[in-house]
Amino acid sequence: MNKIFIIIQREYLSRVKKRSFLILTFLTPLLIAGIYAFMIWMMLKDDTEKRTIAVLNESELVEPVKSSEFTTYNYLQNASFEEVKSSMEKKGYYAILVIPKNILQTKTAELFSHKQVTIEVKSNVGRQIRQHIEKLKRSKIIAEANMPDLEEKLAATRTPISMRTIKFGEGGEIKQSSTEIAMGIGFAASFIIYMFIFMYGVQVMRGVIEEKSNRIVEVIISSVKPFQLMMGKIVGVAMVGLTQFIMWVVLTGIIITVGSALVLPGVDMEALQQAKSVAELPAGAASLDAGQLKMAQDILGTFDLAYVAGIVGAFIFFFLGGYLLYSALFAAVGSAVDNETETQQFMLPITIPLILALYIGFAVAKNPESSLAFWGSIIPFTSPIVMLVRIPFGVPIWELLLSMTLLIGTFLLITWIAAKIYRTGILMYGKKVSYKEIWKWLRYHN
Amino acid sequence: MTFFEAKDVVKQYAGHKALNKVSISVPKGSIFGLLGPNGAGKTTLIRIINQITGPDAGEVFFNGQPLKPEDVKRIGYLPEERGLYKKMKVGEQAVYLAQLKGMSQKEATKKLKAWFDKFDILPWWDKKVEELSKGMAQKVQFIVTILHEPELLIFDEPFSGFDPINANLLKKEILELRDKGATIIFSTHNMGSVEEICDHIALINKSEKILDGPVEQIKKRYRTNTYEINYIGEFDKLDQVLKADFEIIDQAKGIEFNTLKIKLNNGSTSNELLEQLLPYLNIVSFREIIPNMNDIFIRVVKESKTI
Numbered sequence: 001m002n003k004i005f006i007i008i009q010r011e012y013l014s015r016v017k018k019r020s021f022l023i024l025t026f027l028t029p030l031l032i033a034g035i036y037a038f039m040i041w042m043m044l045k046d047d048t049e050k051r052t053i054a055v056l057n058e059s060e061l062v063e064p065v066k067s068s069e070f071t072t073y074n075y076l077q078n079a080s081f082e083e084v085k086s087s088m089e090k091k092g093y094y095a096i097l098v099i100p101k102n103i104l105q106t107k108t109a110e111l112f113s114h115k116q117v118t119i120e121v122k123s124n125v126g127r128q129i130r131q132h133i134e135k136l137k138r139s140k141i142i143a144e145a146n147m148p149d150l151e152e153k154l155a156a157t158r159t160p161i162s163m164r165t166i167k168f169g170e171g172g173e174i175k176q177s178s179t180e181i182a183m184g185i186g187f188a189a190s191f192i193i194y195m196f197i198f199m200y201g202v203q204v205m206r207g208v209i210e211e212k213s214n215r216i217v218e219v220i221i222s223s224v225k226p227f228q229l230m231m232g233k234i235v236g237v238a239m240v241g242l243t244q245f246i247m248w249v250v251l252t253g254i255i256i257t258v259g260s261a262l263v264l265p266g267v268d269m270e271a272l273q274q275a276k277s278v279a280e281l282p283a284g285a286a287s288l289d290a291g292q293l294k295m296a297q298d299i300l301g302t303f304d305l306a307y308v309a310g311i312v313g314a315f316i317f318f319f320l321g322g323y324l325l326y327s328a329l330f331a332a333v334g335s336a337v338d339n340e341t342e343t344q345q346f347m348l349p350i351t352i353p354l355i356l357a358l359y360i361g362f363a364v365a366k367n368p369e370s371s372l373a374f375w376g377s378i379i380p381f382t383s384p385i386v387m388l389v390r391i392p393f394g395v396p397i398w399e400l401l402l403s404m405t406l407l408i409g410t411f412l413l414i415t416w417i418a419a420k421i422y423r424t425g426i427l428m429y430g431k432k433v434s435y436k437e438i439w440k441w442l443r444y445h446n
Numbered sequence: 447m448t449f450f451e452a453k454d455v456v457k458q459y460a461g462h463k464a465l466n467k468v469s470i471s472v473p474k475g476s477i478f479g480l481l482g483p484n485g486a487g488k489t490t491l492i493r494i495i496n497q498i499t500g501p502d503a504g505e506v507f508f509n510g511q512p513l514k515p516e517d518v519k520r521i522g523y524l525p526e527e528r529g530l531y532k533k534m535k536v537g538e539q540a541v542y543l544a545q546l547k548g549m550s551q552k553e554a555t556k557k558l559k560a561w562f563d564k565f566d567i568l569p570w571w572d573k574k575v576e577e578l579s580k581g582m583a584q585k586v587q588f589i590v591t592i593l594h595e596p597e598l599l600i601f602d603e604p605f606s607g608f609d610p611i612n613a614n615l616l617k618k619e620i621l622e623l624r625d626k627g628a629t630i631i632f633s634t635h636n637m638g639s640v641e642e643i644c645d646h647i648a649l650i651n652k653s654e655k656i657l658d659g660p661v662e663q664i665k666k667r668y669r670t671n672t673y674e675i676n677y678i679g680e681f682d683k684l685d686q687v688l689k690a691d692f693e694i695i696d697q698a699k700g701i702e703f704n705t706l707k708i709k710l711n712n713g714s715t716s717n718e719l720l721e722q723l724l725p726y727l728n729i730v731s732f733r734e735i736i737p738n739m740n741d742i743f744i745r746v747v748k749e750s751k752t753i
Binding site for chain 2: 003006007010014210211214215216218219220221222223224226427429440443444
């Protein structure tokens with residue numbers, strides 16, 4: 001028993017000390033934080049490019065677009081389009097805005113430019129003209145209706161609705177939930193599991209191939225049982241995976257907390273993040289209105305401790321379960337071949353259920369109540385990935401327990417089978433192995 | 447006294463028998479040669495001794511007791527397919543392998559440093575294995591095999607890949623270990639390479655043991671009573687003057703001297719032959735042709751086929 005710890009220790013340390021591991025572990029949180037920072041910067045950044053736009057106003061509207069700090073609108077009287085067009089470069093016009101005579105009927109204006117105009121400019125011009133026309137029409141109606149306070153009355157009829165989704169908990173208590181957030185968490189978690197199973201499963205396989213091609217394996221198994229060597233490697237690599245995951249979570253957390261405290265003092269990050277889903281981007285955190293902040297708080301309320309702990313717990317369980325199941329298979333594949341190029345034919349049966357699970361996960365995120373979701377989260381080969389998509393939406397306890405039990409059972413069975421293949425495979429050198437051959441190995445006793 | 451014994455060991459793989467009722471008995475403190483061509487079943491037998499695989503039938507005894515898992519500590523094994531982790535540091539790796547044999551880290555480090563010093567590879571302790579020359583890597587493998595002072599040492603094709611200098615160093619160390627009381631099993635298909643240091647052998651061919659015993663006895667049993675005579679001078683009517691019991695097998699002319707091979711039949715002696723030859727030939731040398739293991743092996747295989 002002591003020997004398996006020595007093996008785990010070596011497998012763990014030799015990987016954790018690798019430069020590639022350190023780089024990946026420390027760079028990824030920086031990358032995540034960087035993307036995060038970039039998104040915030042995009043949100044907060046103003047368009048500070050100074051632009052001048054020539055306006056040919058043929059309509060009856062009086063200065064429908066107003067110059068702002070950065071965009072100047074030059075109204076050109078009695079100038080022909082051709083003249084303006086030819087003098088565009090000389091005068092430094094960014095674009096020409098043509099407001100036709102019959103704009104009230106056509107509801108169309110035109111922007112001419114050499115370069116594609118930015119969305120902001122386009123929407124800004126459109127909004128200003130729209131508001132101008134609406135205002136005109138409104139004051140006309142108000143004048144006709146002969147009701148001086150109609151404007152205020154109409155304004156009072158505007159009622160923005162925010163939807164709060166609330167679900168019933170197991171004990172009938174009421175929980176707040178957010179469908180989008182649940183979908184996001186579930187999918188992110190299942191994708192990480194998928195990625196980790198693949199990344200670390202392949203590491204196990206490479207480790208086995210390395211031992212075989214280095215010819216060290218026979219030296220080792222004269223001291224320990226092949227099963228100990230295989231399990232030592234699988235467990236050691238699992239710990240590397242967990243270490244990396246925990247480092248990512250902790251480091252990302254630290255970088256974002258420290259970074260936001262330094263760069264954006266006084267800005268409520270959660271509220272800001274939430275602002276992304278609001279149609280118009282705020283110019284700064286100050287522009288968040290009370291309603292948005294309320295919504296952000298609602299979402300934060302979704303994360304009560306038990307909920308988060310449940311998801312993290314499920315994540316670790318299904319990550320380990322799925323990883324152990326697949327890495328035993330990866331180890332068996334590694335033992336059957338002499339080098340990595342030969343793994344192709346045996347990789348297929350492993351990768352197909354994994355990729356399938358990811359696609360089922362996509363579908364389940366949209367419809368977590370389907371029978372596909374049920375079976376996908378019960379069958380052990382797909383359950384680690386599919387179940388994680390379902391968990392944030394809430395899964396009946398019995399389904400969860402059934403899925404977990406099946407996963408453990410299958411993992412034990414697969415490990416037993418894989419160990420049989422492994423035991424024979426690691427001592428086979430220079431032999432092209434077929435499925436038929438592997439079937440024979442399964443029937444060897446000791 | 448027998449230190450290791452295998453009795454009627456059978457090992458079956460799908461489609462073929464790797465060992466068919468093989469029995470060997472290795473005396474304590476001996477150097478035992480397990481000889482046979484590639485694919486004869488030697489490595490399978492060695493793997494059974496190392497408990498890498500188990501026999502389908504038959505019994506295996508270690509120091510008089512049935513072989514048990516804890517015995518791996520008392521066995522040192524240098525496999526034919528041997529290697530090291532390329533990316534690991536030499537010292538670290540040697541300590542790791544010693545720990546797997548049950549040694550403590552401290553003890554292993556201390557002993558390894560002494561051995562590394564003895565073999566002049568101490569400066570490579572902190573280098574990666576991939577930086578070592580092949581000869582140095584082999585020294586490391588050898589040290590790791592014997593570090594835990596096993597009572598039984600097994601070397602599978604030990605000299606393949608060793609350069610002559612290292613092979614001699616290895617032989618010297620192995621003999622020293624034997625003198626200290628270790629029992630040693632050599633497995634090889636290259637029979638000439640070990641016959642001078644083995645005192646017992648077993649010949650295995652096609653999954654069966656076809657011959658075993660002390661080397662001297664075997665050689666005695668298979669002597670052919672053939673003598674080689676180098677002489678100066680010419681005499682071409684030798685067959686007419688020699689007794690019928692002296693059978694001329696070969697007669698060749700050389701630059702410095704000519705050579706004659708004569709087989710003694712029906713109990714005639716070498717002295718009689720000399721007496722007969724002296725009047726006719728100027729003899730330079732006279733020696734008995736002793737068969738080597740290779741010749742014996744070929745003969746035994748042939749004989750076992752005719753039976």
